[in-house]
Amino acid sequence: MAAIPITLPEPLAGGHPSRSEPVSESVRLGPEVLIWRRAFSARPDQASGARRFARFLLAGTVFADDAELIVGELAGNAIRHTRSGPPDGHFTVEITLTSARHAALTAPASAVNVLITVYDLGGGGIPRFDDGGRHDSYEENGRGLAIVTALAARVGHQGTPAGGHRVWAYLTAPDSHPAHP
């Protein structure tokens, strides 16, 4: 099955969503691409709110479990490590689904790629995906992005500590092997 390639990362029209007013919306970019975007206030329970959002959108798909875990890690990082965390902060979760090439995306279950992005307000350091060796395997801290990396086909981040980061993970369905990605 040839998959619609997602160009990673795509600059968003209107700029970094977390720097503007919080928005919640769904956008269809043609028949093969569907985006959901939702802003969460930085209450402590909102990492689980973000997890439920991903679980709800991707229920019944092969992505549900991994996406829920990944969103929880990325949202937790936005709350814990950035200005998105204090009471007046917020972060934005964006889930982009694409279908097989030339196939309409009729339901989340027909998606073959999922791009998960969390936007934060910055204010601290830089997301570190490769902390290998700094922590032993029994330590809870410092492993979230390593787990995200293990689950995703690709991961990355853009942005700056001053302006905020977008941190993303790209998942592909197990049976989608694009011949010409």
Ligand SMILES: Nc1ncnc2c1ncn2[C@@H]1O[C@H](COP(=O)(O)OP(=O)(O)O)[C@@H](O)[C@H]1O
């Ligand atoms: N959104 C982010 N903005 C700035 N720094 C981040 C962000 N996410 C992660 N980091 C940095 O990357 C490190 C590794 O993240 P992670 O693997 O999730 O470990 P932990 O959150 O337990 O420290 C964090 O300790 C933090 O310094």
Ligand SMILES: [Mg+2]
């Ligand atoms: Mg973390």
